[in-house]
Structures are given as C-alpha cells and as structure tokens.
Amino acid sequence: MTAVMKVLHRRLPLLQRHPLPPRQIAMRVAKRLGIGKPRSTGAQKAMTLAAHFSYGGAMGTVYRRITRRIPPGPGSGIAFGLAVWTGSYLGLLPATGLLTPATFHRPQRNALMIAAHVVWGWSLGALTRRIDALPREKWPWDGLHARAPH
Template sequence: MNPFVQSALAGCVATLPMSVWMLGAQHWLLPRRERYPLPPEQITEHAAEAVGLDTVAENDTVLKAATVVNHFAYGAAVGALYAPLRDLPGPPVVKGIGLGIVVWTGSYLGMLPATGLLSSATHHPARRNALMIVAHFIWGGVTGVLAERSLKRS
C-alpha cells in the first residue's frame, strides 16, 4: 500500500485517542467558563455557515455528526504528511509528535485564522491551548507509531 495512504489511515485512527483526551480534558481539567465547544466543533460550525449550510450549524445533532466526520477526515489528511518523515532518523513517536506540533502551529496560528474559521490561538485561554497542544502530541505520536508499523508490514 502507498505510504501516504498508510500514513493517512494512521492519522485517522490516531484521531480517536486525541478526541478522547480532548473531551475528557475539557470536562475534567477546564474551569466551567472554558468548557464551551472545542475547536473541531467551532471550525465545523463556522465552515457550515461560510458555505450556507445553516441547517448544519443550527442543528446540534447534525453539527456534532459533521464535527466527527470533519475531525477524522482532517486527521487522515494531515496524517498523510507523516509519510516523508518515515525515512528520517529517530523513533516514530518523536517524529510523530514533531508533526503534531507542526500541524497545531500551522492550523491554530496560520491556516484557521487566515480562513476565518477560528481565531488565532493567541486569543484563546492558555488552558484550552495546552489541552489542544497535548491533543496534537497524542495524535502525532500515535500517528507515527501506527504509520511505521503499517509501513514495516508492507
């Protein structure tokens, strides 16, 4: 199988433990005033509004379903970026965490504010940023390990 496809699948699967962390940390570690919707839901809502899908943005059940689909799809898409890293020296978990840092930085400080889908991380509470950075460490580390395992099998 193509290394980019294998890495994309790893990124998709790695979105599960990332999401579990995000939801648990939101509930257990954030103060009540910071427990508003997490970035994947905010991004999905803003994207739906931007393209005129107000029925998605206004229906909580549909919004949550669309959020799950979008989050796992984005995890797969950026997971494909792990493929070129496989030949670099170092443990897969470290290379994956490095990718997670790049994805968080590029998304939350660059692409999302530039597209108007989410304000810059510099405008978010520090605890929420920490939650999301750890989530991207988890995603990246799991992506690296799973991608390397699947690449060794092929």
C-alpha cells in the first residue's frame, strides 16, 4: 500500500503533490495530543508510518473477525479495503475533524488513495487465505503456545 501511494504520488500534477492524508492525519493527531509536529522530515515519516500501520493492523483485525463468516480472499479483501476507505474518508475522519471529506479532495488524489486501499485489501485477503490454508500446527502463534511449558 505504501509503495503504491509513493509511486502514484509522484505521478500527481505538481500542485497536488503536497503530503498525502496519512501524513496530514498523523500530524493533526500529534497536535491534538499535545505532542506537536516533529521537526525533522524523518521523524514525521516515522510517526506517519507508525500511525498508518497501526490503523491498518487494527482494520486487519476487523477483517479477520469478518472472515469467520465469509471466506477470506482477494475479492473480500478488496471489498473490505474499499469499505475502510469509504468509512474513513467519508465518515470517521471528517466526523473527528482530522480531514475534510473525500468529496472535497481532487479526483486524482482520491483515485490514488482508493488504489492504495484496493492493493491493501487484496494483500490482506490473499495473506489471510494463505494463513488459513496452513495446517494449524504451522500457525506461528499457535505453535508457540503448543511448545510452551504448562
């Protein structure tokens, strides 16, 4: 997802190459928490990646709960990725005042973010299906518990 965002960001018209939503959101959250915007670009990138990966991980957990009722896979993952984009960029983020609704953003920037969420969803669905196909004894988290002394 991050790689897709970087590649597509470079293809935006020059006037649209300002920071993407994950950076904007992370910096606004930091300000609200009283942490403030980091001075260095490297620290801003690190904070953005940590926040974005944490949110993605939390949403991945939600997807995992959903796949107890529907089969995991690239198709359901893409649908989930699009639902995350829709819920976040048209609902949660505007409701919290962290970002204007996607309807106020340029179409190219929305297309970039939608494409990144499609890639994320596809990857999430494919990985989840692959993990489910492993014999349970090969699941790393289950195997560790099985070997732990009781």
